[in-house]
Amino acid sequence: LRGYNGFDELATSFFSVYESASQEGWVFLMYRAIDSLPSWRAYFYFITLIFFLAWLVKNVFIAVIIETFAEIRVQFQQMWGSIEVTSGIEATNILQKADNSTLKLVNIGEKKKGVAPIIFLKIVQSPVFTKIMMIVVLANTIFTATIKHTHNEKLDKKNREFYHKIETLFTIFFDLEALLKILSMGFKNYFQRSIFIFEFMLAVGTTLHCVPSFYRSAFTYFQVLRVARLLKSIPLLENFLSKIFGPGKKLGSLILYTMCLLLITSSISMQLFCFIKGLEQFETFPRAFMSMFRIAMNDGWTEVMYSAMDEVFEFGIFFLCLTALFFIFFHLLTNSIVLSLFVAVILDNLELDEDVKTIKQLKTRGSSTETQQKLPWRLRTFERFPDHPQMIELSHLPHDFIIPKIRNSFMSQFLNQDNIYSYSPELSMNKYNKKRTVRTLHKPQYRSIGETMKRTAVNNIIRDASNQRLLSGDASQVNLASISDNKLSIFAQKNKIGLDRKNSMRRSDYRSKPVHFIHENGDIDVLHGRSQDDYDIKVFQYRKQQAELTRNQQEEDLRENHPYFDKSLFMIARESNFRKFCQLLVEARYNANTKDDLGQESKISRYKQGYKFLGLVTYLDWIMIFVTILSTVSMSFETPVNRIVDQPLLQIAEYIFVIFMSFELTLKIFAHGLFFTPKALVRDIGGAIDVVVFFVGLIFLCLLPRNVPVNSVAQFLMPL
Numbered sequence: 001l002r003g004y005n006g007f008d009e010l011a012t013s014f015f016s017v018y019e020s021a022s023q024e025g026w027v028f029l030m031y032r033a034i035d036s037l038p039s040w041r042a043y044f045y046f047i048t049l050i051f052f053l054a055w056l057v058k059n060v061f062i063a064v065i066i067e068t069f070a071e072i073r074v075q076f077q078q079m080w081g082s083i084e085v086t087s088g089i090e091a092t093n094i095l096q097k098a099d100n101s102t103l104k105l106v107n108i109g110e111k112k113k114g115v116a117p118i119i120f121l122k123i124v125q126s127p128v129f130t131k132i133m134m135i136v137v138l139a140n141t142i143f144t145a146t147i148k149h150t151h152n153e154k155l156d157k158k159n160r161e162f163y164h165k166i167e168t169l170f171t172i173f174f175d176l177e178a179l180l181k182i183l184s185m186g187f188k189n190y191f192q193r194s195i196f197i198f199e200f201m202l203a204v205g206t207t208l209h210c211v212p213s214f215y216r217s218a219f220t221y222f223q224v225l226r227v228a229r230l231l232k233s234i235p236l237l238e239n240f241l242s243k244i245f246g247p248g249k250k251l252g253s254l255i256l257y258t259m260c261l262l263l264i265t266s267s268i269s270m271q272l273f274c275f276i277k278g279l280e281q282f283e284t285f286p287r288a289f290m291s292m293f294r295i296a297m298n299d300g301w302t303e304v305m306y307s308a309m310d311e312v313f314e315f316g317i318f319f320l321c322l323t324a325l326f327f328i329f330f331h332l333l334t335n336s337i338v339l340s341l342f343v344a345v346i347l348d349n350l351e352l353d354e355d356v357k358t359i360k361q362l363k364t365r366g367s368s369t370e371t372q373q374k375l376p377w378r379l380r381t382f383e384r385f386p387d388h389p390q391m392i393e394l395s396h397l398p399h400d401f402i403i404p405k406i407r408n409s410f411m412s413q414f415l416n417q418d419n420i421y422s423y424s425p426e427l428s429m430n431k432y433n434k435k436r437t438v439r440t441l442h443k444p445q446y447r448s449i450g451e452t453m454k455r456t457a458v459n460n461i462i463r464d465a466s467n468q469r470l471l472s473g474d475a476s477q478v479n480l481a482s483i484s485d486n487k488l489s490i491f492a493q494k495n496k497i498g499l500d501r502k503n504s505m506r507r508s509d510y511r512s513k514p515v516h517f518i519h520e521n522g523d524i525d526v527l528h529g530r531s532q533d534d535y536d537i538k539v540f541q542y543r544k545q546q547a548e549l550t551r552n553q554q555e556e557d558l559r560e561n562h563p564y565f566d567k568s569l570f571m572i573a574r575e576s577n578f579r580k581f582c583q584l585l586v587e588a589r590y591n592a593n594t595k596d597d598l599g600q601e602s603k604i605s606r607y608k609q610g611y612k613f614l615g616l617v618t619y620l621d622w623i624m625i626f627v628t629i630l631s632t633v634s635m636s637f638e639t640p641v642n643r644i645v646d647q648p649l650l651q652i653a654e655y656i657f658v659i660f661m662s663f664e665l666t667l668k669i670f671a672h673g674l675f676f677t678p679k680a681l682v683r684d685i686g687g688a689i690d691v692v693v694f695f696v697g698l699i700f701l702c703l704l705p706r707n708v709p710v711n712s713v714a715q716f717l718m719p720l
Helices: 010-021 026-036 039-080 118-124 127-145 153-185 194-209 220-233 235-245 249-273 285-296 301-315 317-350 354-366 377-384 408-412 425-432 450-472 490-506 530-561 577-587 609-614 619-636 648-672 685-703 713-717
Strands: 093-097 103-107 516-518 524-526
Touching: 010 026, 010 039, 010 317, 026 039, 039 317, 118 153, 127 153, 127 220, 153 194, 194 220, 220 235, 249 285, 249 301, 249 317, 285 301, 285 317, 301 317, 377 530, 577 648, 619 648, 648 685, 685 713
Parallel strands: none
Antiparallel strands: 093 103, 516 524
16 A cells, blocks of 8 residues: 555554554555555445444443453352341331321331421421422522623622622522421421432531622632432432432442553552653653543543654654554553443443333333224224214015114124125036936925024133133233234124133132143143244233223224215225225235245245345335335435436436325325324324425425525425
8 A cells, every 4th residue: 555554564554553443543544555555445444444443342242341250240140049137137218008098108216396386397298398399409400590790890790780680589598498397397308318418418508608808719619509400300310310320339339440450550550661762742740640530531542642653753663652652552451441330331221120020111112102992083083972873774574564773783793795696506517417407296305504603602612711711810822912803803803802701710719820831741830931922922912802802893893883984085985896906915025935835934925035125014105115216316316516406307306206206195095094094194203204205305396496595484394
């Protein structure tokens, strides 16, 4: 490589690569390589180097240290088990029944009240009092933030007197708060809580700060620390900070270890380089400490290293290499390991126990949208309107009396349109029968519903047994939601849900038993670990199935009682051929069925990953993906000189994008509706973004602004 000697041999290449990986001055190395080689080669090499060696390796360090922490924690738990509280430590809180028949935690040695009447204690402990104090603290913070210096002695003196008076009023208010809490809670109970001790210190410090001789002195720090009380007003932030810092032992030990490492390395570096003339960074211990701290914080560490190497060069190449290795090793130790330890300790403090994780996961699953039995509010709007079911009149009946109108859904339970145009089995088999049909004297008598009744009885027995085993703790028999459940009729789904509720209510008095399973040799064992997690997953799937059936039932009720429900734009009927055609275009996709008749993965499909990828989205989405990529590539050719508004060639892709997107949105609206339908286009944030993107592109093509003023609507639309 001519013109740049950073990669002449292995040692120099290692030095250059590590300097670039530390993200300190790597751009200068890239510029030197650009001057010596084609620019694209230098860009490609250094950018990939930063991605893989700098970011990836640093995250690998953090991940390995976190994994080591987790393994150490598991080993300690296996060796010593759960650490219990020693008998010498007594509990400080007990549950006590309040006046409103609720339980609350009360200190054992806490008196009910102090010198003041009981009404003041209730006022101090009320949430309204706490909110008022937080509002006053916020007002004091905002008022303090308005302090400014104009460098005009007369005006600054006037402002100082004004701020001193207002600050005195705030201080008197907070002093009265502390005095009220002491009188109402008692002196001993007040100083048992750390937050009250902190408030008392602030009250005393700010009181001294309001003394004219101490104003704007070192006591000003107490006034500034009053902002820390705002953390109490946000419980989530307070809990988050307590989790990050933890008990203080871990972070304190790590900070102490880092300071000891800096002291040792600073002493070593001072002893190594203090005799060199012209190297001022290591002449004294404070300067050596600041230089090593600068290297540890990755702030211009290459400048310190180069200055030391320039002065050591006169002693020979051997000492020059040792100097470079010393600084590289220290930078690797501090920047990649010690700083990663800080991240690992903070993440370890945020790590929850396994039991707490399980409870949080179950609560999250229970409150997820998949297990909610209520419909979205956009569909529940129809429940506010009176029921108006669709009625039909049977006119083609050979009866003399008038039959009243009946529900269309009622007749659909007894009329299958697929059987109207089908032939009977006897007629369909006549063409294959060579013998002439013989008419019997007596027609065979049979019950047409016998087989159906048998199937229903067997299904009820299986469902009953599954519910019983589920409630007793068995994880092997849980009915999962299938596609066929959606094809059940209204009365069948209602009967199924009612039967499940009846069975669950009948066995609700059964206690939960341990989860057992039977080995092949007949031994009975208890489920542990992962099997119990599988049980929780199956229970979640069971609840998800029940919620899905309930939502489907509610949709069917709304579809039956409200004619405009599930109508696209309140005009296109549900069963119209035009809507079915639009649904066919919108939902068409490649069916990547990779399983055989036995439900196993086909060997041939293992080599057809492209077909699986093709079946991820519909054909319409694939078309829009390619059109979007085409539009993005076209926009990448825009420059300050070659703009879209001036080049008709660049406008072609924009017109194609808007036309195709209008076609896509129109098809989806005709097929599934816009807003008040179960599968509406704007049913989530993704659909709303699609509509916004379409209108932004349409407005841009209609306007095509050549002059974009500052703070105008056109400037707002350009980034969108």
